Amino acid sequence: MFNKMIVAIDGSDMSAKALEAAVHLAKEQQAELSILHVGREAVVTTSSLTGIVYVPEHFIEEIRGEVKKEGLNILEKAKEQAAENDIQAETIYAQGEPAHEILNTAKEKSASLIVVGSRGISGLKEMMLGSVSHKVSQLSPCPVLIVR
Template sequence: MTVLIAFDGSDDSRAAVEYAARHLRPEPAVILSVWEPLLSQISWAPIAAAAPTVMQTGGRTEFEEQRQAELLATKGAEFAAAAGLPDVTPRAERSGGPTWAAIVDVATEIDASLVVTGSRGLSGARSVLLGSTSTRVLHHVNRPVLIVPPAKTADKDGGKDGGEG
């Protein structure tokens, strides 16, 4: 069985990797970084729907976004191995739409036994406006999902705050 861990380099995705390393039975893991050419992101984003975008690659076969995603996936795999996960494989995947859909597709392709993702901890209106990759993965992938919440941080009064909301 293989664990798929979504990784974007954020503190939340690092927390998800660390949690998986501490709490899951050792098994092969794929660290997934999803990428998309910038102009493609603009073309499907709801705010840009009124203005069509023509994507020009200048004849390039590789995008800078792809190279960055491959580096990010490699760094994520190194981080996962240092956290204690054995047999870690980095993977950068181009998405033709939202990030959550690429995560769902890769989970299905590799027959992941579990999908692990971090959560930005958004609530209320911000969650509705920005969407939630982890929530969409949870509702669209037909396999177990572990969503790791943001780490608690000390607030100004010295107490603990579990994030927003």
């Protein structure tokens, strides 16, 4: 039924549960599994006092590098967990808005199932802007499993 699955992880406890469910399903369905991590872009805000904030370009690049390094580490651990369960998973690192990147990756990979955790690590921002899992479930062309 599901031959190509994508699981989106962010290092949270909920994404660990999503990974566990995806690995189990991939094994059961004999499906290809892609593990996706989306690193968020660095955000610069303005000062209420001056209205202008100067952030050196090298500092922004350093932040992006650290975000990517952390993301690749999360992916490597997830790949090892899949391998322990006899699943050879592909890992994908993307950068941008998580719901958008998850949906783009699902489309590119012709995914038959997307697996996500019900909540990630974004906290208050998630409540204000809407959860990634909600956006993905509303806009996905394929079934979405939201793991709690």
